[in-house]
Amino acid sequence: MSDLSTTSDEILASARTLIMSGGYNGFSYADIAEVVGIRKASIHHHFPSKVDLVRELVKQYREVGVAGVAILEQNVSNPLDILRAYAGHWAKCIEDSSRPFCVCALLASELPSLPPEVAKEVTAFFRFISSWLTSVMERGAEEKTLNLSSEPGVEAEAFLATVYGAMLSARAYGNGEVFATILAPTLNRLSPVATH
Amino acid sequence: MSDLSTTSDEILASARTLIMSGGYNGFSYADIAEVVGIRKASIHHHFPSKVDLVRELVKQYREVGVAGVAILEQNVSNPLDILRAYAGHWAKCIEDSSRPFCVCALLASELPSLPPEVAKEVTAFFRFISSWLTSVMERGAEEKTLNLSSEPGVEAEAFLATVYGAMLSARAYGNGEVFATILAPTLNRLSPVATH
DNA sequence: GACGCTCTGCCTACTAGAAGGTAGAAGGAG
């Protein structure tokens, strides 16, 4: 609890990395055991079943996201800068290969075949990101600091789709720079002093 | 070969459906055997290994895509209408649940953990769609029938990202209409007589 | 301070079932 890195944290971290590369069915307890350096059975001590493990992982992933967004909102007030920071976060993750894909994006694509408990958490993540982006768009519309051509909710969904689609393209081409290339015109279009 | 539906076609079709829902590691030969109504071993007669099966599946998927694009280009000349038709194709697939996700989108997200032979075909699919969309954007720029704010290649990547991102969102929310909602403003923005 | 108790974390050893894959026989059509 007070440790910097407990065994269960290490299990969650390695599971996250493994899911990021191959999804829910793309890893096994044996894979985690090898990375963490314990036996398979010991993982069951911390997470009785695979569903427990991934449900907890996605839940924590969302909580970290909520906290990150709160900090971002505290430090940056301009809606456009917030969107830039959000896109920049992913651009950095992809380009330095540290977290080259969103766990929930991968799980969402497998959604129909996911255990319902996990699917529920993944859906909750998307609803959170979506409602947050909508609130950013709404403020930008009020303050006229964002140049919207549709309803804030629609703009939020479109922006999210672009971010996640760009993530996929970067992976498909094996080229991280693609992400920033796609996001640049999208952010530029949202700028009230667009330069096109 | 001359049959409307050979066994190997049925195997490929059921594999496609299964991959669409859970990806490469989300289905087994046993699953296909059950759907097609033959034994596991009979699948190995047509496709010696799982890699052979999925490689062939993606290859055919791309060939069908190439043919579909050719027919589309023959029947529709206006670049904007071509993009509308492409988006409409996916909107229809998603909304009637017939093919609610692109096989290659799902496989691309799992790319790092895919057998290299399959990964190669998936990458080739993305390169094909990308270069086709770029050619559509280029013609739209020349004819001034598309309103581009960036280079045709960048617009093509951004459009593709939006389509695939919207596909993911529709799945994440379990709501097919989200796709059309996201694509509408994107297509409107590309229109030379945009109404915003 | 030594004794016993319980809890935690990890272990070895195991299970049943599913995975991909193989060998070889049976059946049917040309």
Add this chain to the structure above:
DNA sequence: CTCCTTCTACCTTCTAGTAGGCAGAGCGTC
């Protein structure tokens, strides 16, 4: 007769998950 397809029966390896044991930490009681 031969080719093609499908079958039964099997193999090996991997899967998630279980049973039970063992060492150490914490803690209260005598």
